[in-house]
Amino acid sequence: MACTLNQDEIKSVKGLGFLNNKGTNRFNGRIITTNGKITAEQTACIAQAAEKYGNGEVAFTARMTVEVPGIEYKDIPAFREFIAQSGLETGGTGAKVRPVVSCKGTTCQYGLHDTFGLCEEIHHRFYEGYHDVVLPHKFKIAVGGCPNNCVKPDLNDLGIIGQRVPSIDKEACRGCKKCQIEAVCPMNAAKVQNGILEIDQELCNNCGRCSDKCYFGCNKNAKSGYKIYIGGRWGKKTAVGKTLSKIFTSKEEALSIIEKAILLFKEQGKNGERFSDTIARLGFEQVEKELYSDDILKRKEEILHG
Ligand code: SF4
Ligand code: SF4
Ligand code: SF4
Numbered sequence: 001m002a003c004t005l006n007q008d009e010i011k012s013v014k015g016l017g018f019l020n021n022k023g024t025n026r027f028n029g030r031i032i033t034t035n036g037k038i039t040a041e042q043t044a045c046i047a048q049a050a051e052k053y054g055n056g057e058v059a060f061t062a063r064m065t066v067e068v069p070g071i072e073y074k075d076i077p078a079f080r081e082f083i084a085q086s087g088l089e090t091g092g093t094g095a096k097v098r099p100v101v102s103c104k105g106t107t108c109q110y111g112l113h114d115t116f117g118l119c120e121e122i123h124h125r126f127y128e129g130y131h132d133v134v135l136p137h138k139f140k141i142a143v144g145g146c147p148n149n150c151v152k153p154d155l156n157d158l159g160i161i162g163q164r165v166p167s168i169d170k171e172a173c174r175g176c177k178k179c180q181i182e183a184v185c186p187m188n189a190a191k192v193q194n195g196i197l198e199i200d201q202e203l204c205n206n207c208g209r210c211s212d213k214c215y216f217g218c219n220k221n222a223k224s225g226y227k228i229y230i231g232g233r234w235g236k237k238t239a240v241g242k243t244l245s246k247i248f249t250s251k252e253e254a255l256s257i258i259e260k261a262i263l264l265f266k267e268q269g270k271n272g273e274r275f276s277d278t279i280a281r282l283g284f285e286q287v288e289k290e291l292y293s294d295d296i297l298k299r300k301e302e303i304l305h306g
Helices: 007-014 040-052 073-084 116-126 180-184 251-268 275-282 286-293 298-305
Strands: 017-021 028-032 065-071 142-144 158-165 191-192 194-197 223-230
Touching: 007 017, 007 073, 007 180, 007 275, 017 180, 028 073, 040 065, 065 073, 116 142, 142 180, 180 191, 223 251, 251 275, 251 286, 251 298
Parallel strands: 142 158
Antiparallel strands: 017 028, 028 065, 158 223, 191 194
């Protein structure tokens, strides 16, 4: 049957995460997964909802949400109630903080931190916490476990990845013939020179693979942290995010940078521009300066409700 709904009706449910199946009165219901992970019970609930209200199919999006196609406009409230029984909700559209994506760093052999845990924290604090905050454009966040960048953090408005920064105790280094750190380094950043291991900071990406490799504990003080990219995007236009110069050694510090970036975008972004455009207009150095200062947090109430 052809679409008999008007544009206002279609728009009103888009904000709830229901996207019109072109030329029909049916919709894809977009279910948020918090961090790309759902339980077996939630999976069964989505399957039942797809049978009961949709066309029996379930589609996975590139940003780790789950869509159920073929839901009739009139069934949208019942569909939402049904999935709410398993703690699931729809959403993820509009000029807002979008659902956060994560790689499987929590369990991956290369993961340097609990990506699912951090992603969930970002989801609660910034996807849910800033849900009513309308931004100049969408704002996408990705959480990666290591510099392998599987989740493409540098193509998001803000990307955060795990780091382990080597800290070589040169006094303890014995200049071994076969240095274990040199052998394991995938970036060829580590080299024994004049009897001491040296790390080329330009080449080292803080992947942490050398952390526990030296038999003599030369790198036992390697430090964990987070690297943050800002201003990436993928779509009609593309931009690769630039790395902030600091490595953030505490999770709270990294979360605070995310909040400041969202506030800065809200305050200084022009309607319709992505964060990458705002950064290009203001200048990366200026944006970095504002993110390192807490002034913008002092203006939070004014920015959000002024
Ligand atoms: S980015 Fe690193 S931690 Fe995440 S899935 Fe890829 S290899 Fe694993
Ligand atoms: S860092 Fe450790 S393994 Fe490498 S040369 Fe020094 S002592 Fe040997
Ligand atoms: S952290 Fe990774 S890239 Fe840097 S020296 Fe160690 S193994 Fe090489």
